[in-house]
Amino acid sequence: MSFSSAYSAPLAGVRIIDLAGGAAAFCSKLLADLGADVIKVEPPGGCPSRQAGPFVNDQKGADSSLSFWYHNSGKSSVALDLENEPDRQKFIRLAASSHALVESFRPGYLESIGLGYGGLCAVNPGLVVASVTGFGQSGPYSQYKSSSLIAAACGGQMHVCGRPGRPPLKPYGEQPYYLASLFAACGILLALRRKEMTGLGQHIDISLQEATAAALEHVLVQYFYDKTVPGRQGSLQWNGASDIFPCRDGHVLLTLNREWDTLVELLGSKDMAAGLAHPAWRDADFRSQHTGDIQKAINSWTCMQDREEIFRLGQDMRFPWAVVYSIRDVMDNEQLKERGYFINAEHLLKPGGFRVPRPVIDFAEASGYEWKPAPVAGEHNGRLAELMESSGAASGTPLRNQKCHCEEQSDEAICRGGFLNPPENAGAASGTPLQGIRVLDFTWMLAGPYATRLLADFGAEVIKVQSKLTATGAEQNDAGYFASWNRNKLGITLDLSRAEARQLALELVSKCDLVMENFTPRVMEGWGLGYHDLKLVKPDIVMISLSGFGHSGPWRNYAALGTTVQATSGITHLTSYNDGRPDGIGFAYADHISGLYAALAALAALRRRDCHGQGAYVDISELEAACSTLGPALLDYSVNGRAAAPAGNKAEWGQAIPHGCYRCKGEDRWCVIAVFSEEEWQSLCHVMGQPQLARQEKFSSARLRLENADELDTLIETWTVNYTSREVMDMLQSAGVPAAAVNNAQDLADDPQLSGRGFFVELEHPVLGLTRADGNPIRMSAAPALYHKAAPLLGADNRRVFIDILGMEEDKFGSYLEDGIIG
Numbered sequence: 001m002s003f004s005s006a007y008s009a010p011l012a013g014v015r016i017i018d019l020a021g022g023a024a025a026f027c028s029k030l031l032a033d034l035g036a037d038v039i040k041v042e043p044p045g046g047c048p049s050r051q052a053g054p055f056v057n058d059q060k061g062a063d064s065s066l067s068f069w070y071h072n073s074g075k076s077s078v079a080l081d082l083e084n085e086p087d088r089q090k091f092i093r094l095a096a097s098s099h100a101l102v103e104s105f106r107p108g109y110l111e112s113i114g115l116g117y118g119g120l121c122a123v124n125p126g127l128v129v130a131s132v133t134g135f136g137q138s139g140p141y142s143q144y145k146s147s148s149l150i151a152a153a154c155g156g157q158m159h160v161c162g163r164p165g166r167p168p169l170k171p172y173g174e175q176p177y178y179l180a181s182l183f184a185a186c187g188i189l190l191a192l193r194r195k196e197m198t199g200l201g202q203h204i205d206i207s208l209q210e211a212t213a214a215a216l217e218h219v220l221v222q223y224f225y226d227k228t229v230p231g232r233q234g235s236l237q238w239n240g241a242s243d244i245f246p247c248r249d250g251h252v253l254l255t256l257n258r259e260w261d262t263l264v265e266l267l268g269s270k271d272m273a274a275g276l277a278h279p280a281w282r283d284a285d286f287r288s289q290h291t292g293d294i295q296k297a298i299n300s301w302t303c304m305q306d307r308e309e310i311f312r313l314g315q316d317m318r319f320p321w322a323v324v325y326s327i328r329d330v331m332d333n334e335q336l337k338e339r340g341y342f343i344n345a346e347h348l349l350k351p352g353g354f355r356v357p358r359p360v361i362d363f364a365e366a367s368g369y370e371w372k373p374a375p376v377a378g379e380h381n382g383r384l385a386e387l388m389e390s391s392g393a394a395s396g397t398p399l400r401n402q403k404c405h406c407e408e409q410s411d412e413a414i415c416r417g418g419f420l421n422p423p424e425n426a427g428a429a430s431g432t433p434l435q436g437i438r439v440l441d442f443t444w445m446l447a448g449p450y451a452t453r454l455l456a457d458f459g460a461e462v463i464k465v466q467s468k469l470t471a472t473g474a475e476q477n478d479a480g481y482f483a484s485w486n487r488n489k490l491g492i493t494l495d496l497s498r499a500e501a502r503q504l505a506l507e508l509v510s511k512c513d514l515v516m517e518n519f520t521p522r523v524m525e526g527w528g529l530g531y532h533d534l535k536l537v538k539p540d541i542v543m544i545s546l547s548g549f550g551h552s553g554p555w556r557n558y559a560a561l562g563t564t565v566q567a568t569s570g571i572t573h574l575t576s577y578n579d580g581r582p583d584g585i586g587f588a589y590a591d592h593i594s595g596l597y598a599a600l601a602a603l604a605a606l607r608r609r610d611c612h613g614q615g616a617y618v619d620i621s622e623l624e625a626a627c628s629t630l631g632p633a634l635l636d637y638s639v640n641g642r643a644a645a646p647a648g649n650k651a652e653w654g655q656a657i658p659h660g661c662y663r664c665k666g667e668d669r670w671c672v673i674a675v676f677s678e679e680e681w682q683s684l685c686h687v688m689g690q691p692q693l694a695r696q697e698k699f700s701s702a703r704l705r706l707e708n709a710d711e712l713d714t715l716i717e718t719w720t721v722n723y724t725s726r727e728v729m730d731m732l733q734s735a736g737v738p739a740a741a742v743n744n745a746q747d748l749a750d751d752p753q754l755s756g757r758g759f760f761v762e763l764e765h766p767v768l769g770l771t772r773a774d775g776n777p778i779r780m781s782a783a784p785a786l787y788h789k790a791a792p793l794l795g796a797d798n799r800r801v802f803i804d805i806l807g808m809e810e811d812k813f814g815s816y817l818e819d820g821i822i823g
Contacts, residue, residue: 008612009035010363010604014192015387017041017095018075019103022049022174023146023208024132025071026181028102031188032074033359034604039098039380039387040077041091046377053653054636056349063376064349066639067653070631072374073356078387079378083113093388095120100128100188100201106145107137117203128191128201130184136207136779141753144729145738146208149649149659151176153672154729154740155212156219156748158661160586161575163234167661168670168742170649171585172574178629180211180777182596187778189603190433190458194783197431202782210759210777213748215592217446217562218481223745224772225480230745231668235583240291242563244324244572244582245302251324251582252302252310253567256294257287262317272301320548320559322567324582327633328643330570331355338553341624342638345371354638357631360624361601363608363616432459433783437606438512440505441465441489442529444475446562446588447546447622448518449485450595455514455602456488457776457785463508463801464489464792467496468823471794478767483791487763487773491792492801493823496527500821505529507806510537513609514602518546521556531617540615542605546598550621560622562588569626574633576646593629594622650709657705658684660713661742662720664728670742671725673716673732681705683735688719765790798822 011034018028018040032038040047051060052067078094080087092115095101101120103110110116117129131137134146152158152170162169187204195201213220218238222228235244235253242255260282267273274297280286287294302310307323314321325333336342342355356371437460441452449464456462464486466475474481477491494501506529509515515534517524524530524545531543545551548560563584566572572584597620605616627634632653633644644652649672651659656674664671675681685694693699693715698708705712720728725741732739743751749772754760761775768790776785802808802822816822 008608008614010608011036013037014100015039015098016188017098017101019101019105020132021047021104022052022067022071023134023148023177024102024104024130024181024184024206025049026178027130027132027184027188029071029074030181030185030359030361030600031100034361038075039094040072040075040375041082041094042077042079042377044079044081044378046079050377052632052655054632054640054642056639058640066635067632069347069374070356070635074372075375076380076383077375077377078381078384082115088114090384090388091115092120092123094384095127096124097387097389098124098127099192099195100130102130102132102184102188104132107131107133107142121201124201126195126199126201128188128195128204130188130191130204130206132180132184132206132208134208135753136210136757137205139753139756141209141733144733145736146740147656147674147676147738148174148176149651149656149672149674150738150740151180151208151212153661153670153742154751154753155209156216156743156745157212157585158670158672158742159744160216160219160230160232160238162232162577162583162586164232166232166577167649167663168232169575169577169583170661170672171589172571172644172647173630173633173652175589175629176208176212178593179215179596180206180208182593182600183211183214183777186454186596186600186603187780189600189607190778190783191780193603193607194431194433200782202780204781205779206777207757207779209753210757210775213754213759214774214777215589217587217589217591219587219745220748220774221480221484223749225483225768228745230586233586235581236291236295237563238587240288242320242561243295243298244567244584245295245299247302247305247307247310250307251573252307253322253324253563253572254298254302254310254314255319255321255561256291256298257284258319259317260287263319266313266317267297267301270301272297274300315558318559320561320564322560322564324567324573324584325570326573326643327570327630327637330568330627330630331634331637333568335549335553335555335623336627339550339621339624341621341627343369343371345373347373350639354635356638357624357628357634360597360620360628361604361618363605363618431783432786433780434458434460437461437514439463439514439516439602440508440512442515442517442519442524443546444470444518445591446474446485447591447594448516448598450592451544451546451598451602452489452516453485453487454596454599454776454778457787458778458783459786460514462489463512463797464491465496465505466491466493466794468493468794469495477792477794478765480768480771483765483768483771484773486791487761487787488789489792490797490801491795492798493795495820495823496529498821500816502527502529504802504806504816504821506533506537508801509534509541511805512538512541513606514542514544516544516546516598516602518598520559521545521547521551535615538615540609540613542602542609542615543617544598544602544605544620545618546594546620546622548622550624551619562591562622565590565594565622565626568623570630570633570644571626574630574644574646577648578646582646590622590626594620594625597625654702654706657702657709658712658716660709660716662713662717662728664720664725664741665723666725669725671720671728672740672742673728674738676738678702680737684732684737687731687735687737688716690715690719761787763787763790766793795823
């Protein structure tokens with residue numbers, strides 16, 4: 001990647017070694033997009049992920065994989081055989097001069113060839129190593145094979161996606177890989193932050209299963225707080241908030257209970273209210289018991305309308321309605337075009353150019369971003385001698401003891417031991433990476449609180465701002481939903497409709513490092529709390545804004561929920577059984593993805609501030625974040641003109657066969673199986689007791705198995721129905737075949753791998769008692785996440801924040817409480 005020379009990229013001067021396959025290649029791409037120098041180390045024949053479809057003009061080749069293009073743009077490549085001693089020594093020298101390494105080998109492989117974390121740490125004590133694997137570095141399943149399908153099943157995604165009575169459905173693409181990559185990128189920035197004060201690196205252990213299980217919105221919340229095991233509801237959102245309806249030219253997503261009277265008035269104006277105007281329907285509980293009647297009435301109206309007309313009408317009424325867009329629609333989307341999300345790119349294999357997504361994290365000061373094509377294998381071997389030169393920044397010497405280059409990079413920089421704003425006690429061996437960082441948190445619902453929860457888990461002091469008027473529903477402090485996303489935070493109240501409260505907010509900003517919010521764009525500016533207002537009281541403040549469609553463009557003020565974003569991004573259309581009826585993901589997945597992007601942006605911006613003295617404003621669009629998880633499909637359309645279609649549980653590009661979900665013994669019990677090689681196919685047939693299948697002509701190659709996939713799936717299911725899902729998983733994994741049980745919420749809570757690794761966190765809540773929730777998937781060897789405080793009650797920390805931190809006089813504090821300003 002490249003930027004204009006005036007812009008100081010957050011990771012400028014940081015070198016990352018990329019040893020990752022498909023499961024984590026996106027991690028180092030994220031870091032490259034933030035300015036890191038990423039060196040992909042491949043075997044001489046090229047990384048196996050170069051064989052992942054789709055391909056330019058459907059011609060498979062080492063340099064024609066569009067998946068590889070997308071996940072490896074902005075990187076360099078050197079070819080080394082790590083099992084060859086001379087090449088291994090070159091790699092060790094390269095590691096000695098690098099800041100971090102990302103890898104996705106099965107646990108134990110790098111140790112077996114002398115390149116484990118312990119050995120690399122010996123030559124570079126400051127090296128940060130992030131390992132992304134199917135089940136993590138420890139636990140009873142650590143050696144089990146994985147894939148995106150396996151993680152979607154055992155991580156809990158699939159059980160709540162799809163329709164009742166039909167097989168669970170995997171979200172389109174390789175969603176667990178994007179989750180794990182975002183967690184890993186956050187982990188690397190956290191580890192680098194701590195390393196630059198202590199001089200010491202650490203090992204980060206990321207499990208695909210945990211990354212997936214930590215991003216399920218309601219699934220674990222309902223089980224831990226209500227003992228409910230959520231199931232599949234098709235296109236109906238888990239809480240009945242929205243559903244998908246047909247119209248004359250496609251499908252639309254509509255909310256069912258939002259502003260009920262307005263919705264009934266709209267249907268009544270078309271003579272289609274069907275009795276919904278009766279007073280009984282104004283009761284929310286009554287409506288939830290008669291959802292089918294509401295759906296029927298709405299369906300009668302939408303099927304006579306055009307999708308764009310419905311979308312605009314709903315948004316004019318501030319309803320978070322959406323069109324269910326295809327990939328073709330996404331590439332032509334007016335909002336994405338206006339914001340410049342798709343940029344022009346060139347490649348030797350595509351004369352005339354094509355369009356690619358730009359990075360989601362787009363610093364306002366950055367300009368002139370140019371897409372750098374993914375490298376040819378070994379393209380930069382000529383740089384090896386230069387790359388192997390040792391540098392003090394990577395050697396393990398704390399940054400405060402090195403020569404600082406702040407003056408060379410920024411005229412405004414005033415060096416204070418390398419960091420301009422060194423975190424309090426960050427140099428202590430036991431210090432958390434974000435100790436000393438204070439965050440003013442204006443977020444609500446899921447996306448924003450998910451981001452600030454991650455920061456709080458690693459030591460940031462997060463001050464969550466609420467009011468009595470807004471602390472309802474999902475924001476009610478004694479609700480399980482709120483408790484799940486707001487642990488480790490302080491809670492204060494401010495009535496921001498009052499000028500005095502807004503002034504207090506500005507005074508708090510002057511004491512903070514970071515402000516995060518996820519309102520619609522006009523809210524913070526309307527309060528006089530926009531970025532330009534905050535800079536006046538804290539010039540180097542970092543502000544992260546999360547919104548459905550971003551703070552610019554024709555849709556900037558449109559209302560959005562997670563499901564709105566998923567519909568407009570293309571992922572709802574693609575997550576379906578391929579029968580013409582979209583289903584989508586059964587929860588607000590886009591909120592988790594966006595929250596992780598917000599956390600990564602915050603960490604990157606803080607690093608940039610600490611090194612260069614510059615604050616930052618980052619505008620994150622949830623739509624763009626969701627689109628970033630569909631990169632190969634977007635490039636397939638841009639390069640080949642082919643719009644991706646729903647694939648159900650099949651591998652989208654035919655990379656594995658069989659690849660599906662199969663019924664097992666018991667009610668609604670399922671397993672998944674993914675076969676990537678001939679060896680795995682032979683083993684599957686052997687375990688099934690049908691070795692003759694492998695000898696049948698129609699199943700003798702991956703191509704022929706793909707042509708006969710439906711027949712093959714039927715044969716496999718006649719075997720799996722005789723066993724429990726865990727029996728199938730254990731038998732096949734023991735034989736080297738990727739397989740997993742489709743876990744529901746209770747399965748996750750009892751899962752031996754998750755429990756064995758201590759994934760779940762228990763905290764004592766003053767009202768709810770002992771609470772349980774997912775832990776942080778970022779497992780750091782030297783500075784692990786800490787869980788010290790349950791989510792706050794409303795205003796529980798007012799005294800601590802306003803008196804102890806802000807220095808407010810006792811009399812004034814009491815007066816503001818009585819007047820409702822602090823309230």
